[in-house]
Amino acid sequence: GAVVSQHPSWVICKSGTSVKIECRSLDFQATTMFWYRQFPKQSLMLMATSNEGSKATYEQGVEKDKFLINHASLTLSTLTVTSAHPEDSSFYICSARDVAQVYGYTFGSGTRLTVV
């Protein structure tokens, strides 16, 4: 089956620093990757959709300069939280959709970001 690897699982950083989260599709090529944010006891909020080799499409209200998304290859997308602040603390989850759409949407295991 399809596997998406997301790293790191958790990270603590200081205010003002940047953090990069990686999302890799291990056994399939992902045409499209999605980045979500999840607050405690809440549903997933789509932040952006990224396609390999092109700019990400951000959802309304998501700051593209704060949440930088790069989808440089068919197996790797990264989310960089720039100049992080405590309000950016959250659970971030990526999802990948394969080229052939055989597997549908496969999710990473998530990254718990804490900004202190």
Place this chain on the structure above:
Amino acid sequence: AQSVTQLGSHVSVSEGALVLLRCNYSSSVPPYLFWYVQYPNQGLQLLLKYTSAATLVKGINGFEAEFKKSETSFHLTKPSAHMSDAAEYFCAVSGAHGANSKLTFGKGITLSVRP
């Protein structure tokens, strides 16, 4: 546009009892429907999906769901709950076509299983 409604935020059942988690959808195009489970501090695991084939869909861990177009519903059931079923459950809908089709999630339901 698509949307999903999951009524209630918490369902509690006894071990061995029937599990029923409700999901109603709204979609302007033929929908693809999904049920996912999430354990604490983990990503989402696909339980089952409906992609316009059979209306009764069987998934992993004994779960199944029935697509009812007339009721715009896709309720999740399991005949006998197990303690390990305690988790957060999300229903989701996509517009089916195209790699960029986004998943729209319901707000989720917490399932508790009593011994």
